[in-house]
Structures are given as C-alpha cells and as structure tokens.
Amino acid sequence: MPASGTLGGGSRQLLKRLRDVMAGQAAGQERLDRIVRVIAQGLVAEVCSCYLVRGGMLELFATEGLKPEAVHQTRLAMGEGLVGDIALHARPLALADAQSHPNFAYRPETGEEIFHSLMGAPILRGGRVLGVLVVQNRTKRHYAEDEVETLETIAMVVAELVSAELVSEEEAIAAEQGEPMPARLEGIPVHDGIAIGTTVFHRPEIEIRRVVAEDPAAELRRLEAAVGGLRSQLDGLFAAAELARAGEHEGILEAYRMFAEDRGWNQRLKDAIGSGLTAEAAVQKVQNDMRARLAQVVDPYLRERLMDLDDLHHRLIQHLTGEVGKRVLPDDAILVARSMGPAELLDYDRGKLKALVLEEGSATAHVAIIARALDLPAVARVPELRDQASAGDRLVVDGTNGVVYVRPGDDVIDTISGLVAATRAAEVRHAELRDLPAESRDGVRVSLSLNAGLLADLTQLDRTGADGVGLFRTEIGFMVRPRYPSVAEQAQVYGQALAIAGERPVVFRTLDAGGDKRLPYLPYDEDENPAMGWRSIRMTLDRPALLRQQLRALLTAAAGRPLSLMFPMVAEVAELVDAKQVLELELERFRRSGGPTPKTLRVGAMVEVPALLHQLPALLPRVDFLSVGSNDLLQFLFAADRGSQRLAGRYDALSPPVLSAMAGLVREAAAGGVPMTVCGEMAGRPIEAMTLIGLGFSSLSMSAAALPAVKAMIRSLDVGSLASYLERLISAPDRSVREKLRAFAADHGFAI
Numbered sequence: 001m002p003a004s005g006t007l008g009g010g011s012r013q014l015l016k017r018l019r020d021v022m023a024g025q026a027a028g029q030e031r032l033d034r035i036v037r038v039i040a041q042g043l044v045a046e047v048c049s050c051y052l053v054r055g056g057m058l059e060l061f062a063t064e065g066l067k068p069e070a071v072h073q074t075r076l077a078m079g080e081g082l083v084g085d086i087a088l089h090a091r092p093l094a095l096a097d098a099q100s101h102p103n104f105a106y107r108p109e110t111g112e113e114i115f116h117s118l119m120g121a122p123i124l125r126g127g128r129v130l131g132v133l134v135v136q137n138r139t140k141r142h143y144a145e146d147e148v149e150t151l152e153t154i155a156m157v158v159a160e161l162v163s164a165e166l167v168s169e170e171e172a173i174a175a176e177q178g179e180p181m182p183a184r185l186e187g188i189p190v191h192d193g194i195a196i197g198t199t200v201f202h203r204p205e206i207e208i209r210r211v212v213a214e215d216p217a218a219e220l221r222r223l224e225a226a227v228g229g230l231r232s233q234l235d236g237l238f239a240a241a242e243l244a245r246a247g248e249h250e251g252i253l254e255a256y257r258m259f260a261e262d263r264g265w266n267q268r269l270k271d272a273i274g275s276g277l278t279a280e281a282a283v284q285k286v287q288n289d290m291r292a293r294l295a296q297v298v299d300p301y302l303r304e305r306l307m308d309l310d311d312l313h314h315r316l317i318q319h320l321t322g323e324v325g326k327r328v329l330p331d332d333a334i335l336v337a338r339s340m341g342p343a344e345l346l347d348y349d350r351g352k353l354k355a356l357v358l359e360e361g362s363a364t365a366h367v368a369i370i371a372r373a374l375d376l377p378a379v380a381r382v383p384e385l386r387d388q389a390s391a392g393d394r395l396v397v398d399g400t401n402g403v404v405y406v407r408p409g410d411d412v413i414d415t416i417s418g419l420v421a422a423t424r425a426a427e428v429r430h431a432e433l434r435d436l437p438a439e440s441r442d443g444v445r446v447s448l449s450l451n452a453g454l455l456a457d458l459t460q461l462d463r464t465g466a467d468g469v470g471l472f473r474t475e476i477g478f479m480v481r482p483r484y485p486s487v488a489e490q491a492q493v494y495g496q497a498l499a500i501a502g503e504r505p506v507v508f509r510t511l512d513a514g515g516d517k518r519l520p521y522l523p524y525d526e527d528e529n530p531a532m533g534w535r536s537i538r539m540t541l542d543r544p545a546l547l548r549q550q551l552r553a554l555l556t557a558a559a560g561r562p563l564s565l566m567f568p569m570v571a572e573v574a575e576l577v578d579a580k581q582v583l584e585l586e587l588e589r590f591r592r593s594g595g596p597t598p599k600t601l602r603v604g605a606m607v608e609v610p611a612l613l614h615q616l617p618a619l620l621p622r623v624d625f626l627s628v629g630s631n632d633l634l635q636f637l638f639a640a641d642r643g644s645q646r647l648a649g650r651y652d653a654l655s656p657p658v659l660s661a662m663a664g665l666v667r668e669a670a671a672g673g674v675p676m677t678v679c680g681e682m683a684g685r686p687i688e689a690m691t692l693i694g695l696g697f698s699s700l701s702m703s704a705a706a707l708p709a710v711k712a713m714i715r716s717l718d719v720g721s722l723a724s725y726l727e728r729l730i731s732a733p734d735r736s737v738r739e740k741l742r743a744f745a746a747d748h749g750f751a752i
C-alpha cells in the first residue's frame, strides 16, 4: 500500500497502525523493531532504519532490511554521512541516487550498498534532534514531496516512543554519573548588569500526549478555536503591557498578527491535520519545519521573524493543551530561552526577573530591545546553555561582558555578590547625586543628557536627573516595525517623546539607517563597506520623500513647542545645505497650511565624518549646534571598523590624534559661537568624559546607565589643572595616553 500523501487516507492508515504498535504491551526496543517494519511496508521501501542520538553519536537502533548485526554497532557522528547530514541540519533529504551525493558514507557492516535511493527525516522533539528515520530502495526511486511529508509525520510519532522509553533511560544513567560541574559560557552582551539567580526555562517542553488523530474534523475545530484564543491573547497582552503606551511596540505585535492571519500558515496546519495528526501534533510538525528552515536562514531580519513564529507555535500548543497562563516564578528568576519573541518576555512578571539568557538571538533582536527597555541584564548566543544547565540551577549572568556562569562555585558567587553589592551601593550613591549639579570643584558646569532610542528610555530622565535628551536615535523606532511608519505614526512617537521630556530639550536625529542599522522593508544593494556606504543622510537625500515625511512628522509633533533636530553622517557642508532645503520645503508647507510651527527651531549636524573637521569655517555659520558622534568619527579617523573584535583595543580614543582633533574642534566651535555636545560612547565613560571636559567640552550625552558615574566624576574634578596637563599630552608620541591620564586622575583624586 503506497503512502498517498499528506491528505491521503493511506498516510492516516499508516499512522493508525503505528499507533496500535505504540499502544501495545511490548518493550521499547521491540516496539521500535515493529515500527520500522510497519513503516517499510507502508512506504513500500526495502529498508527502514531508525538511528537515535546516544552519547552524541547517531546509533542504528532498529532496522528492517539492513543487516541486523549492525544494530547498536553502526554509529555515525553528527554530520557524518547522509544520516548525519539530516541530523545536523534537522531537515529531510530525498535522493534518487544517494550514493552519488558528496556526503554519502558507506558502512560495510550494514550491507546497504545495494540500495540506491534514500529518504530520511529527522526525529525531533522541542527543536532537538533525537535521531533520524530513513527508508531506502534498491531502484533509483524519486520520492515525492508528499512522501517526504509523510515520513516527517511518522518521525513525530516515533519521537514519542523515543522520549518515553528508549533514550530517556540512557539519559538517566548519564545523569547519575557524578555531580554536574560548574561551567563558564561566553555569548554576546545584550544589556549591561550582573545578576545571580535561579534557572527558569522559558519553554519547559510541553508534552504532547496524543499524536495520531481519531477524528480529523474534530481536530480542525480544535485548531480553529485555539487560533481564535491565540488572537485574543495577543490583543490582550499588548493592551495590558506597560510598554504598550509607548506606542512603538505595536509594530512588533503587528508582525505577530500578520502570521496569525497568514493563510499559508493556517493551510499548512490544516494539511498536517489532514495527514492524520492531532491539532497539537500538527502545530508541532509545522513548527519543526520552520525550525529546519530557520537553521538555513542567514538574513538576520528573517531569522528574527521566524523566531517570532516559533513563539506563536508554542502559544498555540499551549492553547491546545490547556497550558495557557502565567508561570509561577521564583523571586530571582533567570530566564533561559532558545529564542524568544518580544511578547513572551512581556508576559513575565518583571519584578521577579533578574536576567535573560538566549541561546540564539542577537543584540538587535526585538526581544533584546525589550530587555534593554526593561533594564534587564541580558546575554545572547550561548548555544550550549540548555545542555549545561537544568531548571533550578544557580546562574550568574554578566550582561556587561556577555558571560554566563552555570552552577558557579562559592568563590565566583562571593566575587559576584561583592560586585552586585558594590553596584547597588553605587546606585544608591548615584540616586543621591540625582538632584546635585554636574559641576566641577573649580565651578565648571557640564550639561549631561541622555541618548535614547525608545520611548521607554525617556522614563530615565526623571531617574537620572538628566538635562534632556541629547540624541534621540529615531531609526530605532523604524527598526522595530514591520513596515515603514506613516507620518502620523512617526509624529505620535515624537510627540510622546516631547511630552515625556516636558521642559527638557530633546534633540532628534533624522533617520540614520543603513550600515549596521538596516531597515528590513527597505531594499538595499549591499555595499562592500556598509559603514562607508549608502547610509544615513546619503540615503535620505537620495530619497527626499523619506526625509520630508520624517521632517513633517517632527514639525507636526513639535507644534508650538521648541524643536531641535540634527542630521547624521554629514560629510560635506553641501549635504547639510541640501537637507536644510528639504526642511525649508516642509516648513513652507506648514506655513501655507496655517498649521502651528515649532516655537523655536534649532538645526544641527553630527560631526562624525572627518572631512567635516576641515570645513568648519563654512559649516559653523550654518548650524545652531554640533554633536560629535565619536563612535563613527573614531572609526573613520583610524580607518578601523567600530564593530571589529580584532581591532577593538588596537587604537585608543585617549590618544594624541583624537585629543588633537577634539581640541581643534572645541577651539573653532567656540570661536564661531556654536554650542557642541559629544554623544558617542566616549561621553559615557568616566575617564574619557573627564578628558573631553578637560579639552573644553561642556555638554555630554550618554546612556542612562552611564550618567551617574560621569556626574560623580565631574563633581570630583578640577578642570583647570586637567586642561593644562592635556595640552602637554596632545603632542606626546605615545600610542595611548590613557595610563598617564589614569595616574593623573588618581593623584588628583578625580573619581574615574
């Protein structure tokens, strides 16, 4: 009886036969032997073999058609041979001529040389590969797509048996072999901070008890009800979320809704039910397929979207199995997830969460943006964590350095506890500083502002006592949306930002997209050097409609209030002139329509391309202020990629060329009467901020987390003596003057 495809009765009958075998009294191994026989027969294959992962290798556990002596003898590494390939990539293969495939590995003990065609599917549970199910034929058989689907479905049924009886025992034995050791795992830092707490897995595996459907029509009805439940859950979630009022997270929710209403997705679920699966097993099958696709995808945006979809699948399974609702968390929960949708993080009680660790993900993932907005220490890309840690284990998360300690020893805990206590004490001290002026011992007053990208960042204004927002990176709001935001949507966000800031000024930077800040919905031709490519003002001047829309939104939002805006990545004065012309067009439009214009309008430029340093006489009369983007300025000054790990630390911001460039800039801007701020990372590091102040800068903008320490440093400073010392350092031959400055600060009691 040939399998007749996903929707066919043949596939359903085969599943029923398998279920009967599964429900029988026989022991695990015997049942597996019967299962491979049933599958071989059902799929009209001469061979059906089941390989399972044991001790990191793929071991032949059962076969119909290969030599029985090979069972428990043939072992393949992950990635070895075609079976290893299927396991490694967690995706099926169907080959009419398997032996000509470059990965074919011949195992003489199996006697498989006479079989030419091969079709295999991974046996998956919770995204993990438990093994591989393979059928083989003597002829060069072309397996149809629906036959591959059928095999994948069968693999799900087999996964049940594996999890219940075969390898779990092995795992139990392995677990008894001594105390688990501590481990130190490295990932990438997502959000600063240190936390000690208890491991909580974001998605403890939901056990699917029924895989094969009795009544497909009833399963379809269950699916429909669950999809409806899921939609209302998503609606409620965001309506209730504290951050929803910030408006900008709507974009994320929209991406979810898009999937939930996607007909292709719904159809795939229905097809899987049609092939004989229960609704929850159907969701799991579609989820497995997606995960296999995910592994192939390199485009970071698409990966993020597929991860969002993974989240939806999990939610749907929860609806189907009745496991919806909040979990009970320990008070010091450290959440561990393979990947995570942003909505899921919002689901947790923030009061109990201490940190987040992702096995996958990136610093730009939606969930990372939310983690930052919630001020949750976070580390991403720690792939081995789930293998190393168990629920309830003690974890230390160092979000600043991107390190996770699993079951750390007392010495690590002591050190970290000391650090956590010191950080807390510093926070208390810093809170006391909140209302004190950022003024040096010799009476130099420095303005301290915040860098922001999300509205949630603006809530830090009150907490830190900052003077305003020195850099509002508008592109972040564009990056978290699934499509280009309309003028009204942009205006709403900018208006809210101004409302939260109240009397405090906000400097909006126009769209600085491109380079490493790609907008997923804008097509790009990849430049060879994206940081020096078509980005930022280059892009918005080439697409003036985008710039006009953004300026219109800013003018609309500011109506009757002061507005400060600046243009990023200006390389030549002519670009600024062009941009100001676009602004003039929009202003004219406002005047004509009689709409309220801003109370005052200040226009500035970012100084982050070295060419601008050589055009100051032409630039200064055309701007109301300047803002130094030291991150880009330094990468272009040294021709050293700011994101390169290998170059990090090679050139120092505290070096004669940088001091000289900054000193010249301060001198000329002061002579031209143009106020200037530094808004790159330099401004937020105490010793670097100290140096900038010594060079004559009196306005700095930085992240909220950095501000208290910078203020404390300023209050300990004697600017006069520092300035004279710096004059000498500018012409020093040293690669770096950091140590000299550190020593000077120590000698003079400056709190760096």
Ligand code: PEP
Binding pocket: 471, 473, 512, 608, 628, 629, 630, 631, 632, 633, 679, 680, 681
């Ligand atoms: C900079 O380049 O210093 C800057 C502040 O801009 P961004 O980091 O957003 O490029």
Ligand code: MG
Binding pocket: 568, 608, 629, 631, 632
């Ligand atoms: Mg920049």
